[in-house]
Amino acid sequence: MGRYSSKSTCILSAVFVLWGVAAFGLPFNDDMVNMSALRPGTVAREIPEGSVPMGSLKLAIPSKEKLLSAKNPRADEPYSAIYGKRLYTVHCKSCHGEFTTNGYKPGGSARRARMPGPDLSNEYYSSKPEGFFFATINHGGLAIMPKIGWKLSADEAWDIVSYLRKVQREAAQKRKNGE
Numbered sequence: 001m002g003r004y005s006s007k008s009t010c011i012l013s014a015v016f017v018l019w020g021v022a023a024f025g026l027p028f029n030d031d032m033v034n035m036s037a038l039r040p041g042t043v044a045r046e047i048p049e050g051s052v053p054m055g056s057l058k059l060a061i062p063s064k065e066k067l068l069s070a071k072n073p074r075a076d077e078p079y080s081a082i083y084g085k086r087l088y089t090v091h092c093k094s095c096h097g098e099f100t101t102n103g104y105k106p107g108g109s110a111r112r113a114r115m116p117g118p119d120l121s122n123e124y125y126s127s128k129p130e131g132f133f134f135a136t137i138n139h140g141g142l143a144i145m146p147k148i149g150w151k152l153s154a155d156e157a158w159d160i161v162s163y164l165r166k167v168q169r170e171a172a173q174k175r176k177n178g179e
Contacts, residue, residue: 067135074158075130075165084163087156091148096120099167103174115144120164121171133161 038044074080088096095117097107104119118125120133137157138149149157 064135064139067138068129068131070131070134072130072134072158072161072165074155074162077162080159080162081166082163083156084159084161084166087152087160088163091152092117092160095145099171104171117145121167123172123175125164126168126172130161130165133164134158137161 089098094107094109095113097117097119098105099121104121106116106119109116134157136145137152137160138147140147152160
C-alpha cells in the first residue's frame with residue numbers, strides 16, 4: 001500500500017478544496033466598489049436650475065391638446081405635399097393605404113390586421129383640423145396607431161399633413177363630381 005492512507009488523502013483534498021472556495025472572500029476581490037470615483041448615472045456637478053440642454057428645445061413637442069389647434073406652417077410651400085407623399089409612402093402607406101387616381105387602395109397590413117388603418121381621404125378625416133394629424137403623428141392615435149414623431153422632424157410631419165390635405169381636397173372634388 002501507499003505511504004498515505006485513503007482517509008488522510010480525502011481529508012487533505014477536502015481541506016484544499018474548501019480553502020480554494022474560501023479564497024473568493026479575500027479583500028482584493030471587491031471590484032473597486034470603495035473608490036472615490038463617481039457612481040454610474042451620477043453627474044459631476046448639479047445642473048443649474050432652469051437650464052436647458054443645447055439643442056433640446058427644438059425637439060420639445062407640446063401636449064396633444066395644445067397641438068390640436070396648430071396650423072400647418074408649411075401649407076403654402078409648393079414642395080411640401082411632394083415631400084409629404086414620399087414620407088407618407090415610407091411611414092404610413094402600409095397601414096393607411098395608398099391614394100391612386102382610381103381612389104383609395106388599402107395598405108398591405110390591412111389584409112392581416114384586425115383593425116386596419118383608416119382611409120384618411122374620407123369626409124370624417126377631411127373635417128379634422130391640421131393639428132389633429134400633426135398631434136396624432138407625434139403622440140399616436142386612440143386605438144393602435146403608434147407614435148412615429150420620434151423619427152420625423154416637425155417639418156417632415158407637417159409635410160405629411162400637407163400631402164393628406166392635398167389628397168383630401170382631390171377626394172372631395174371627386175365626391176362632388178360623382179366619381
